[in-house]
Amino acid sequence: MDMEAEGVSAFTNINYLDPKEAIFATTDGGLLSLQVGDRYYSKVDLYQAFPFSLEHQYLSVRDENGEEIGMIKDLREFPPQSQKAIRTELNWRYYAPKIIRVLTLKDEFGHLYWDVETNYGFRKFVTRARDEGIYPIADGRLLIVDMTGNRYEIEDYRRLDAKSLRFLEPYI
Amino acid sequence: MDHHPEIPGYVEQALAQAGIDRKQVRAAAHTDLDRQGSFRAAWLCVDDHALYIFAQTKRGKEPRRVVPFIKKRDKGQFFAGIDDRNFSGEMELIEHYDLEMLKSLRCEYFVGSIAVIATIGEDTRILCRASKAKGADLNAFCRLVTNLIEKSGHQAEDGRQRREERCPKCGRLYPDPSRPICPNCIDKRTLFKRVLALTPKYKKPIAAMVTIMLISALMSLAPPFMSGRVFIDEVLTAGGRYEGKIGEAILITVGISLVSLGLSIIYGRINSAVTAEIIYDLKKMIFSAMQRLSLSFYNKRQTGSLMNRVNNDALDLQYFFHDGVPYFIVNSVQIVGVTCLLLYMNWRLTLFVFVPIPLILFIIYKVLPHLWKLHSRRWRTNAALNSVVNDSLTGIRVVKAFGKEDREVERFSSHNQQVFNVQMSIGRLSSTVFPAMGFIMGLGQLIIWGVGGWDVIAGRMTLGTLVTFTGYLGMLYNPIQQMTNIVDWWSSCMNSAQRIFEIIDSSEHLPYPEKPVRMPRIKGEVIARDVEFSYEEGRPVLQEINFHVEPGEMIGLVGPSGAGKSTMINLIARLYDVDSGAIMIDGVNIKDIAKEDLNRQIGMVLQDTFLFRGSILENIAYAKPEATMEEIIRAAKIANAHDFIMKLPDGYETVIGRKGHDLSGGERQRLAIARAVLLDPRILILDEATANIDTETEQLIQEALEQLVQGRTTFAIAHRLSTLRRANRLFVFENGRIVEVGTHDELMERKGVYEKLFTTQRKAFEHVAVGG
Numbered sequence: 001m002d003m004e005a006e007g008v009s010a011f012t013n014i015n016y017l018d019p020k021e022a023i024f025a026t027t028d029g030g031l032l033s034l035q036v037g038d039r040y041y042s043k044v045d046l047y048q049a050f051p052f053s054l055e056h057q058y059l060s061v062r063d064e065n066g067e068e069i070g071m072i073k074d075l076r077e078f079p080p081q082s083q084k085a086i087r088t089e090l091n092w093r094y095y096a097p098k099i100i101r102v103l104t105l106k107d108e109f110g111h112l113y114w115d116v117e118t119n120y121g122f123r124k125f126v127t128r129a130r131d132e133g134i135y136p137i138a139d140g141r142l143l144i145v146d147m148t149g150n151r152y153e154i155e156d157y158r159r160l161d162a163k164s165l166r167f168l169e170p171y172i
Numbered sequence: 173m174d175h176h177p178e179i180p181g182y183v184e185q186a187l188a189q190a191g192i193d194r195k196q197v198r199a200a201a202h203t204d205l206d207r208q209g210s211f212r213a214a215w216l217c218v219d220d221h222a223l224y225i226f227a228q229t230k231r232g233k234e235p236r237r238v239v240p241f242i243k244k245r246d247k248g249q250f251f252a253g254i255d256d257r258n259f260s261g262e263m264e265l266i267e268h269y270d271l272e273m274l275k276s277l278r279c280e281y282f283v284g285s286i287a288v289i290a291t292i293g294e295d296t297r298i299l300c301r302a303s304k305a306k307g308a309d310l311n312a313f314c315r316l317v318t319n320l321i322e323k324s325g326h327q328a329e330d331g332r333q334r335r336e337e338r339c340p341k342c343g344r345l346y347p348d349p350s351r352p353i354c355p356n357c358i359d360k361r362t363l364f365k366r367v368l369a370l371t372p373k374y375k376k377p378i379a380a381m382v383t384i385m386l387i388s389a390l391m392s393l394a395p396p397f398m399s400g401r402v403f404i405d406e407v408l409t410a411g412g413r414y415e416g417k418i419g420e421a422i423l424i425t426v427g428i429s430l431v432s433l434g435l436s437i438i439y440g441r442i443n444s445a446v447t448a449e450i451i452y453d454l455k456k457m458i459f460s461a462m463q464r465l466s467l468s469f470y471n472k473r474q475t476g477s478l479m480n481r482v483n484n485d486a487l488d489l490q491y492f493f494h495d496g497v498p499y500f501i502v503n504s505v506q507i508v509g510v511t512c513l514l515l516y517m518n519w520r521l522t523l524f525v526f527v528p529i530p531l532i533l534f535i536i537y538k539v540l541p542h543l544w545k546l547h548s549r550r551w552r553t554n555a556a557l558n559s560v561v562n563d564s565l566t567g568i569r570v571v572k573a574f575g576k577e578d579r580e581v582e583r584f585s586s587h588n589q590q591v592f593n594v595q596m597s598i599g600r601l602s603s604t605v606f607p608a609m610g611f612i613m614g615l616g617q618l619i620i621w622g623v624g625g626w627d628v629i630a631g632r633m634t635l636g637t638l639v640t641f642t643g644y645l646g647m648l649y650n651p652i653q654q655m656t657n658i659v660d661w662w663s664s665c666m667n668s669a670q671r672i673f674e675i676i677d678s679s680e681h682l683p684y685p686e687k688p689v690r691m692p693r694i695k696g697e698v699i700a701r702d703v704e705f706s707y708e709e710g711r712p713v714l715q716e717i718n719f720h721v722e723p724g725e726m727i728g729l730v731g732p733s734g735a736g737k738s739t740m741i742n743l744i745a746r747l748y749d750v751d752s753g754a755i756m757i758d759g760v761n762i763k764d765i766a767k768e769d770l771n772r773q774i775g776m777v778l779q780d781t782f783l784f785r786g787s788i789l790e791n792i793a794y795a796k797p798e799a800t801m802e803e804i805i806r807a808a809k810i811a812n813a814h815d816f817i818m819k820l821p822d823g824y825e826t827v828i829g830r831k832g833h834d835l836s837g838g839e840r841q842r843l844a845i846a847r848a849v850l851l852d853p854r855i856l857i858l859d860e861a862t863a864n865i866d867t868e869t870e871q872l873i874q875e876a877l878e879q880l881v882q883g884r885t886t887f888a889i890a891h892r893l894s895t896l897r898r899a900n901r902l903f904v905f906e907n908g909r910i911v912e913v914g915t916h917d918e919l920m921e922r923k924g925v926y927e928k929l930f931t932t933q934r935k936a937f938e939h940v941a942v943g944g
Contacts, residue, residue, distance in 0.1 A: 027296075028297065031297070031298060092284075093282040093285070094283050094284050095301075113344070113345070118211075120210045121210050123211055128347075146305075148304045148305040151284045170548070
């Protein structure tokens with residue numbers, strides 16, 4: 001009976017990391033490290049459970065072997081130092097430049113050729129035809145995945161300038 | 173090791189400035205993100221001593237900042253982030269690491285980016301970041317550097333050159349980075365020739381169709397001429413050449429109409445025959461080309477879009493033959509012919525004919541595109557609606573079980589609403605545009621009436637000429653309107669042709685040697701040497717796999733799911749080719765063995781047995797259609813399938829899936845085993861052949877399998893470890909490697925991964941057994 005109870009709790013209990021106990025930092029080498037009590041992890045991996053709807057919540061923290069150390073319930077509960085380190089890491093892992101405007105968008109040869117300005121600079125890329133590659137993830141919010149797997153985001157296409165919108169319109 | 177990687181001039185400059193001999197550089201790789209995440213160039217270079225990182229200097233000019241002149245800039249350069257060729261900035265050495273200190277270099281793949289991570293002494297650090305477009309190159313670079321560090325001397329297969337991302341001709345990005353084909357620079361003329369060459373046997377009927385259409389076009393010029401110039405001017409007018417000969421005039425017109433009718437009947441008949449044949453041939457061609465492609469081609473693509481190719485692309489191309497070419501020829505002849513005639517009759521009046529044409533062109537180029545956009549949106553919303561219907565009807569059991577009928581209705585309604593909205597917009601727009609166009613053409617008519625009428629009254633022109641004139645007007649406007657579609661039609665045709673040729677030309681089938689090694693009877697020795705494999709760049713599924721299996725041995729593959737067991741057997745059956753290393757059967761690399769010999773002597777029984785539409789008989793005989801009835805019954809008996817088959821009303825000829833003759837999981841599994849027995853393979857592969865089956869059936873299948881494995885080399889995967897008790901040896905897989913090898917007893921004694929797996933499983937089963 002004991003074993004069963006233990007087994008069940010292992011399935012149902014979520015091990016949340018205590019914002020006071022778990023200290024995240026960015027190492028000199030640019031890696032995310034974690035100190036929990038007297039355990040130190042020089043490199044931990046972060047995964048978002050709900051990357052589209054709750055990007056700051058329910059983050060799985062895993063060691064180098066992929067074992068879950070614990071979950072972050074809401075990163076905003078962590079002290080600023082930890083928060084900064086976590087955000088930096090998330091930003092790289094889920095790197096997705098935000099498209100500010102669309103300079104041209106051409107439907108040619110069964111592919112879409114994009115030329116955009118993002119918050120990280122200008123970029124050209126190609127997506128597969130039509131709706132394969134443009135994913136609505138929330139009201140007005142679009143995720144765009146190019147042929148090589150790079151991701152781009154449009155926070156709210158309705159707030160883009162008229163010219164950008166005219167390019168996008170047929171594909172939404 | 174005289175490998176000189178391609179390096180652009182500005183990096184060479186930077187190398188020279190840093191005092192590094194360019195000739196000593198072993199490899200170089202381009203990355204496209206700086207440490208803040210902005211799109212800026214950086215380069216990694218390695219020689220025999222150190223690894224160097226170059227980055228854009230602050231002074232370096234940004235390659236593109238000026239935005240207002242997009243059009244101009246756009247002409248030639250579709251580049252990803254930073255364009256090597258036009259890059260005018262400077263690079264400088266920002267970091268370097270001695271190879272002596274460097275312990276490892278590897279790429280880590282994240283959801284949205286890549287990091288190159290180095291271990292330097294005790295320290296692990298991220299050297300640079302890149303977008304995923306750079307994955308393949310960086311990975312190759314890391315492997316090469318690893319070889320250099322390990323001083324293994326040989327470069328393995330990593331010495332490949334940097335892959336081009338852009339078409340060297342026009343600078344556009346290649347749509348598919350793994351295949352350097354630029355759709356813009358494929359020669360459209362050769363494409364056109366290839367399309368024509370596809371179907372040489374249609375040359376004659378198509379030529380006949382064109383000829384008939386030309387004759388009809390010429391003949392269609394006659395009626396307006398007859399009614400105007402001849403009938404009014406010559407027949408009805410006093411003093412005309414055929415005054416009073418009404419009957420004859422009518423007879424001639426009827427004659428002309430009859431000939432036209434005859435021609436159009438002949439045309440229609442040829443047309444329908446050719447159309448059906450072309451579409452048949454094209455579909456067959458695409459489908460057989462697809463069957464040749466390897467599994468990795470299918471892994472990358474959606475089945476839906478492939479089905480589209482077979483159906484829609486073939487249809488598009490068919491238009492090319494039976495609509496496009498003939499209409500194009502006929503319309504051009506008609507436009508030229510009518511214009512000449514009009515000019516001949518009255519050149520002044522002809523100029524007025526062209527007055528409404530700019531307006532018509534305006535509508536065609538400015539307004540109609542909106543309509544086409546709406547049409548394609550209707551197509552997409554309809555597709556979405558269909559998939560909702562499909563989804564909820566296929567999953568109707570789940571819908572009912574959770575009582576979510578209302579929710580499904582809601583989901584359907586919202587999509588239905590979208591279809592409705594688009595339909596409404598289309599209706600609104602087209603019921604405005606087309607009447608408007610009719611009105612404009614009518615205006616043209618009125619202009620002619622006005623100007624021409626004045627001429628008639630003034631005696632400068634006969635009434636008949638005016639009537640003929642107005643008759644020809646429609647014959648001019650309509651073809652012009654049709655010709656404007658030809659551009660669209662042409663490009664969609666050529667795109668389809670290109671997609672079809674892409675499949676036909678695809679190199680994604682496994683390469684077979686020109687002179688394959690024939691192996692009529694395989695003994696069954698299987699050797700794997702340093703096998704590595706990944707489905708996706710940078711995510712190795714199997715690494716450093718080495719084993720030697722004797723003929724007739726039974727090998728159990730065990731380990732947690734995702735450890736690489738199924739991939740291993742896919743490689744043994746050569747559904748994929750290894751990335752590096754080799755798999756040998758009887759000492760011959762499987763890449764060199766004749767396909768038919770390999771297929772005939774490797775049998776697979778998979779977890780998800782796929783049965784084709786058809787009878788049990790056909791399904792068992794799938795791999796060996798020439799089998800006799802007796803062989804089939806014997807195979808079914810060995811597979812313990814004979815008894816249940818005989819209880820079915822139609823016996824071996826029972827059609828699966830019809831009249832409720834759906835088979836249970838265990839029954840299907842036994843048919844799959846029978847299929848394999850019939851093939852009598854020398855090497856047998858069992859992938860979870862007894863999963864998802866109740867204990868009693870498992871007993872039956874186990875018996876069947878025991879019969880089957882006699883005297884064959886067998887590789888078996890099973891989650892339930894107890895089913896592998898007969899195996900000679902067990903290979904334990906973990907994270908893509910074989911971590912333990914031995915018999916059950918040996919492995920239990922070793923108290924390693926296997927022992928742990930086995931004990932947990934036994935406990936679980938006991939638990940289930942006790943708990944009921």
